[in-house]
Amino acid sequence: MSTRRADFSGSWYPADPADCEREIKRFLQEGDGGVSQVGNFRGGIVPHAGWFYSGSIACNVIHALSKGTAPDVMAVFGMHLNAKSDAYVMAGGAWETPFGEVQIHENLAEKLLQRFDFQVETPRSYTPDNTIELQLPFVKYFFPQTKLLPIGVPPIKRSLEIGRAVVQIAADLDLTLQVIGSTDLTHYGRNYGFTSRGSGKEAVEWVKETNDSQIIAAMLAMDPEKVLREALANQNACCAGAAATTIAAVKNLGATRALNTTYATSYDKSPGDSFVGYVGMVFE
Helix, strand or coil: CCEECCCCECCCECCCHHHHHHHHHHHHHHCCCCHHHCCCCCEEEECCCCHHHHHHHHHHHHHHHCCCCCCCEEEEEECCCCCCCCCEEECCCEECCCCCCEEECHHHHHHHHCCCCCEEEECCECCCCHHHHCCHHHHHHHCCCCEEEEEECCCCHHHHHHHHHHHHHHHHCCCCEEEEEECCCCEEEHHHCECCCCCCHHHHHHHHHHHHHHHHHHHHCCCHHHHHHHHHHHCCCCCHHHHHHHHHHHHHCCCCCEEEEEEEEHHHCCCCCCEEEEEEEEEC
């Protein structure tokens, strides 16, 4: 089997499995606000910065998903794409993690390719992208037998159809499914070319209390079209397509409620004029 290498291990997260496991156990001690005790979740939204900054949030969301029966397939939506981008899918092989390979569910990918046009990635020909990869050690650790469907979705309504179709095709194949959407929130400061509120404490508070809060509200309302509009208008989600597509998918899976597990920013750990917002969310 051809395997895609883990491009970000050893830098954005540990390459050694023992080190990865120590980090995961530390993240779990930090907790998920008690949401893992609530119910059987259909999916979640996670951030994708280096584990130092947002690993705890992502880990606890994926751990909360593991409280139910492990699904046959985990669909992970991500990639830094714009409205003119194609959709992407890795349709075969496996993806390396420190805990071993995660196999692609090739049958589900094949059926999806019959319905939509994608740029097809392979283990040897792909665009390196942190949004999906940083979730995979958590997926492999908490769901060791679950297969993967990694999909890059641009922030357009067509992506919502892809999310709904993944759910339908999985059901047609008698597969159980959970979904994850990978996005960070506002990228603020000179490093990101976004300084509309100046710098310092007032800028940080505006990002937290206004800009990020607005898109979090759209996510909690489970309104995928509003998520897309909000991100386009206010630059408060770098992968709005992934978040919106996840919401469309979980609604097709029967989810009716969203729960916010954690909100944080990179400023909390490394104060500076440039910083990024992160949210964790689960859907039941």
